Amino acid sequence: MTVKIPLRLQGIDLRDAEAYERIPPELGELFWMANGAMSLAVVLSDDREAVAATEAADFARHIAKQMSNVLVAEVYDELVSVSDVATRVGVAPEAVRLWAARKRRASLRPFPTPRQVVGTGSGGKTMSLYAWREVLSWIREILCTDPEEGIEYLSDTQLADLNARLAAIRAERSAWHPIAVKNEQIITDIQQICQETRISFGRASLAGSSGSDIQGQDRKLRVELQ
Amino acid sequence: MSAHYGPDESWPRHQKSWWNEALAEAHAAGWTLNYIDAPHKFGVVSCPSEDDGARHSFMVDKTARGGETKSKEARKLVRGCRHGSTPLGSKVRARQEECERLLQEAERLIAIADTGLTLAEAQAAAWADLERLETQLETAAANLAAILREQQEEALQAVDDADDPPEPDAIAAALDDAASAVTESESAATALRVRKPKLAEPLLSRAEAARVMISDLHGRLGALY
Numbered sequence: 482m483t484v485k486i487p488l489r490l491q492g493i494d495l496r497d498a499e500a501y502e503r504i505p506p507e508l509g510e511l512f513w514m515a516n517g518a519m520s521l522a523v524v525l526s527d528d529r530e531a532v533a534a535t536e537a538a539d540f541a542r543h544i545a546k547q548m549s550n551v552l553v554a555e556v557y558d559e560l561v562s563v564s565d566v567a568t569r570v571g572v573a574p575e576a577v578r579l580w581a582a583r584k585r586r587a588s589l590r591p592f593p594t595p596r597q598v599v600g601t602g603s604g605g606k607t608m609s610l611y612a613w614r615e616v617l618s619w620i621r622e623i624l625c626t627d628p629e630e631g632i633e634y635l636s637d638t639q640l641a642d643l644n645a646r647l648a649a650i651r652a653e654r655s656a657w658h659p660i661a662v663k664n665e666q667i668i669t670d671i672q673q674i675c676q677e678t679r680i681s682f683g684r685a686s687l688a689g690s691s692g693s694d695i696q697g698q699d700r701k702l703r704v705e706l707q
Numbered sequence: 708m709s710a711h712y713g714p715d716e717s718w719p720r721h722q723k724s725w726w727n728e729a730l731a732e733a734h735a736a737g738w739t740l741n742y743i744d745a746p747h748k749f750g751v752v753s754c755p756s757e758d759d760g761a762r763h764s765f766m767v768d769k770t771a772r773g774g775e776t777k778s779k780e781a782r783k784l785v786r787g788c789r790h791g792s793t794p795l796g797s798k799v800r801a802r803q804e805e806c807e808r809l810l811q812e813a814e815r816l817i818a819i820a821d822t823g824l825t826l827a828e829a830q831a832a833a834w835a836d837l838e839r840l841e842t843q844l845e846t847a848a849a850n851l852a853a854i855l856r857e858q859q860e861e862a863l864q865a866v867d868d869a870d871d872p873p874e875p876d877a878i879a880a881a882l883d884d885a886a887s888a889v890t891e892s893e894s895a896a897t898a899l900r901v902r903k904p905k906l907a908e909p910l911l912s913r914a915e916a917a918r919v920m921i922s923d924l925h926g927r928l929g930a931l932y
Contacts, residue, residue, distance in 0.1 A: 506747040509771035571812040
């Protein structure tokens with residue numbers, strides 16, 4: 482069994498083929514893909530769910546560390562329509578509609594309830610979206626067929642736990658960190674840089690001048706720049 | 708160093724067979740390959756969506772772990788993508804393959820239904836047999852009960868009709884009297900045998916038979932009371 486944990490990324494758009502160049506070789510174990518606007522790094526682990534979830538959290542930490550401005554937003558809990566389910570199972574959409582309406586195959590275990598209902602934009606019609614993890618479990622038990630052979634997903638609890646760990650990683654990365662350098666030293670360095678810059682700038686500006694009041698020329702030049 | 712390969716061009720081959728299968732499927736579906744050929748990356752494969760916002764793509768690595776599982780996920784992505792600027796004729800082929808796949812699935816489901824129905828029919832037949840036997844048993848039990856009730860009534864009637872038997876003591880007294888009479892007759896016959904043996908022998912035989920009968924009746928009396 483392979484545990485599949487798709488991680489939704491933010492800060493990178495994998496629809497653009499050039500974006501893949503940002504992926505470091507150390508993260509080559511992940512399966513990187515774009516499903517429309519969703520940029521995903523998929524963890525495919527042969528370990529048990531709990532271990533795989535820990536691996537996913539570790540990968541999220543590596544992504545945040547090694548890919549500038551890229552973070553794992555959450556575990557991607559894929560939603561599917563009736564039509565998607567029909568395509569994946571290999572049956573007519575009408576069959577899936579009847580399952581979802583609980584008019585067929587509902588005696589042993591009813592079809593999962595929708596996770597979202599969205600408008601289709603015409604005539605007030607709506608479309609229900611179902612969690613693929615739940616639908617897959619129902620299909621395996623009731624239809625005795627397997628559209629994702631050898632693949633296991635996290636349970637609701639494991640998924641919520643991993644999302645909490647990912648949120649903690651995000652919070653950790655976005656927090657302000659104090660820099661352990663003495664303020665006095667920084668001020669001195671900056672003053673020195675400013676001094677050197679003014680002198681060199683003054684010299685450059687005076688390269689073609691014959692006057693002796695260097696400080697005056699310098700101030701004059703700075704005023705001109707402003 | 709990268710090169711772009713369209714669906715009408717021949718794509719570079721991957722060193723792993725499972726990735727070649729996924730690449731062949733993507734190629735046939737009209738996807739394009741951005742061949743990177745870096746030490747760890749083979750390239751990026753993108754679907755032919757005209758809408759940039761809906762595009763699908765995936766990265767093909769070279770030797771990273773789990774390549775076989777990743778290639779399977781890539782094939783799922785290719786099959787799930789419906790963006791189709793497919794080469795000429797491939798739409799017909801795709802529909803034909805889709806039809807064949809759906810029919811295979813239908814046949815598989817029909818076979819499952821057939822097996823299920825056969826089992827259900829066998830179970831229904833077994834239930835019918837069981838019900839029939841139970842009905843027969845109930846009928847037989849009812850008939851037997853009726854017959855037994857009838858016999859019981861007859862027996863009760865016979866008991867009612869029968870004469871009242873004498874008391875056991877009276878029967879025993881009768882048997883004792885009979886035994887005494889036999890003893891006396893034997894004595895007389897024994898005396899007669901001296902002078903008239905031919906006359907006495909049959910009498911003695913009868914007395915003996917009577918004694919046996921008396922003994923038998925004593926036995927029956929003891930068993931009854």
